[in-house]
Amino acid sequence: MRDRAAALLWRTGIAGALVCAIGLLPWLTRTDPALTVLKARSAERDPDPAVLADIRAQLGLEDGPFHLLGGWLGGLWRGDAGRSWISGDPVTPDVLRALGASLLLMAVALAVAAVTAALICARTLWLGAHRRLGGRRAGGGSAVLAALPEFLTASVLATVVGVQLGWLPALGWYGxxxxxxPALALGLPAGAVLGRLLDDLLPGAFAEPWALAAAARGVPGRGIARQSVRRCLPGLLPNTGLFAVGLTGGAVAVEQIFDIPGLGRTTLQAALAQDLPVLQAGTLALLLLAAAATGLAALTTRLLIGPALRDGALPSLHGPKPPAPTLQPLAYGGLLALVIALGLLRDPLALDTGERLQAPSLQHPFGTDALGRDVLARVGHGALDTLLLALVISVAALLTGVLLGLLPRVSGALVDTIVALPPVLVALLVTAVAGGGPATPALAVGAVAWAPLAAHTSALLRQERAALHITATRGLGAGRRYLLRHELLPAVLPPVVRHALLRLPGVALALASLAFLGLGAQPPAPEWGLLLAENQPYAERAPWAVLAPAAALALLGALAVTAAGGVRVPRRKRRVPVAVPQQQPRPQEWVGAG
Incomplete structure (x- = not known):
């Protein structure tokens, strides 16, 4: 009970510190909030000193940030989050409406993600039900789906399905x-990641003693498969909760494309305009949503395997071998390296207005963009920045996630807080503290990339500590250091490393999303996210300009997932000569007449 109270106080303190830091945002950026508010209210009006002084008096800025923060917190207990600095409307109704829209979108996107994950795991479930998991191989289709940029998927769906075909509405929020x-744009990549994580855990569940005993007793394979999914869910639920929060606060680009008044978009607009009451209320709503998702995931885990966790009676999920390694990583990696090498031989900044939006040809294999620049050259040169930066961030996130995941009492509250923040808002906070620059996107993405890995490590570590062989080893006198080095880390690290590889394209996508929203690299840099943002208006006329960087991201996803299973050169089966014994002549039997 004391530990739970301490954890609750720790989480509350972190959330309060974050809200207070947001309240100090204008003063951290060393900008005049009155000038920002004036530009947001009327961009054409000149910043007259008298007008700025009047705005400061209206908002109470002259009293200092702590007076404003105290007044906002005092009204919060009465359900009053203040009034917007821009529109003057009450904040609470607007934030609640945005939260309702985001929750509805999150529910539909989670349904899409669940269906997608089920389709990805269907083959493994069928093989496990029929006891044929020995030759299972990791497919690259789910990795390609996971690597699709959400904003690009949203743009394609809105243009093709919504505008050209007219099957579904493309803009607005009316029902x-x-x-x-938008749920398809958000749910397909999320379902692909969750499906890969579940597909990675299922073989371990099928190899547990209860599954083998059930198969020996003639239990139908469908029932064993259903219980195997239930067995794997506790290790997946923390990441599912993180995805649920991410679908709410991190759907900024999708909400912008479909014109959805969601919580992520509302928070972003408030951050850009420095509308502190709306920004603080939106951030607080995201934090409360993250706490609710985490609590629901913990409660579901306790209901599923609570007694086994308490009694230390869980078998290990990591007994079977990983998917059979193949040559696929070499094929994907070789193709990606070839594209990059060919692009590096060309000039990414050479302009030729006479060659605008040219289709792919021998001279321009990937076509040209709106300024006549070679798309292959820009993809190749952009890979140096995007891939190397994503790789460095992924390695740092893996190390940080594993280290903090080993300390769940410390990292639990940090994970709940970090995952509730959209990367865009983190980028704005980083810009406020450290200033703008090329390192801002890397710092923003790196600040949130470790949280899913830490949650995954903590969930697997908790289950592994309750395994039977750990209990037996501890009973034989093994210490904590021995258990951590020889038992726990060897069981936890492989799936977490595969998870980090699966998230490598996601890190590149996060960098691309910041560039897409104007918070990352700036023109004329050939960064992949910037390429998508620049060429998106011409997607209908020149789709190759958008498909080229998107295909590179998808190829990176396929490479990341297939590399997790390793590489093996298939060998030709050699026939072993079998010596056929020669038949010896049998002695003739003489039958004498008697």
Whole structure:
């Protein structure tokens, strides 16, 4: 009970510190909040000193940030989050409406993600039910799906399905039909990641003693498969909760494309305009949503395997071998390296307005963009920045996630807080503290990339500590250091490393999303996210300009997932000569007449 109270106080303190830091945002950026508010209210009005002084008096800025923060917190207990500095409307109704829209979108997107994950795991479930998991191989289709940029998927769906075909509404937010396209854009990549994580755990469940005993007793394979999914869910639920929060606060680009008044978009607009009451209320709503998702995941885990965790009676999930390694990583890596090498031989900044939006040809294999620049050259040169930066961030996130995941009492509250923040808002906070620059996107993405890995490590470590062989080893006198080095880390690290590899394209996508929203690299840099943002208006006329960087991201995803299983050169089966014994002549039997 004391530990739970301490954890609750720790989480509350971190959330309060974050909200207070947001309240100090204008003063951290060393900008005049009155000038920002004036530009947001009327961009054409000149910043007259008298007008700025009047705005400061209206908002109470002259009293200092702590007076404003105290007044906002005092009204919060009465359900009053203040009034917007821009519109003057009450904040609470606007934030609640945005939260309702985001929750509806999150629910539909989670349904899409669940269906996608089920389709990805269907083959493994069928093989496990029929006891044929020995030759299972990791497929690259789910990795390609996970690597699709959400904003690009949203743009394609809005243009093709919504505008050209007219099957579903593409803009606005007027009812359930308007949720389908944005839910597909959000749910397909999330379902691909969750499906890969579940597909990685299922073979371990099928190899547990209870599954083998059930198969020996003639239990139908369908029942064993259903219980195997239930067995794997506790290790997956923390990441599912993180995805749920990410679908709410991190869907900024999708909400921008489909014109959805969601919580992520509302928070971003408030951050850009420095509308502190709206920004603080939106951030607080995201933090409360993250706490609710974490609590629900913990409660579900306790209901599923609580007694086994308490009694230390869980078998290990990591007994079977990983998917059979193949040559696929070499094929994907070789193709990606070839594209990059060919692009590096060309000039990414050479302009030729006479060659604008040219289709792919021998001279320009990937076509040209709106300024006549070679798309292959820009993809190749952009890979140096995007891939190397994503790799460095992924390695740092893996190390940080594993280290903090080993300390769940410390990292639990940090994970809940970090995952509730959209990377865009983190980028704005980093810009406020450290200033703008090329390192801002890397710092923003790195600040949140470790949280899913830490949650995954903590969940697997908790289950592994309750395994039977750990209990037996501890009973034989093994210490904590021995258990950690020889038992726990060898069981936890392989799936977490594969998880980090699976998230490598996601890190590149996060960098691309910041560039897409104007918070990352700036023109004319050939960064992949910037390429997508620059060429998106011409997607209908020149789709190759958008498909080239998107295909590179998808190829990176396929490489990351297939590399997790290793590489093996298939060998030709040699026939072993079998010596056939020569038949010896049998002695003739003489039958004498008697």
């Amino acid at each position: 359930p039909r308007w949720t389908i396209l």
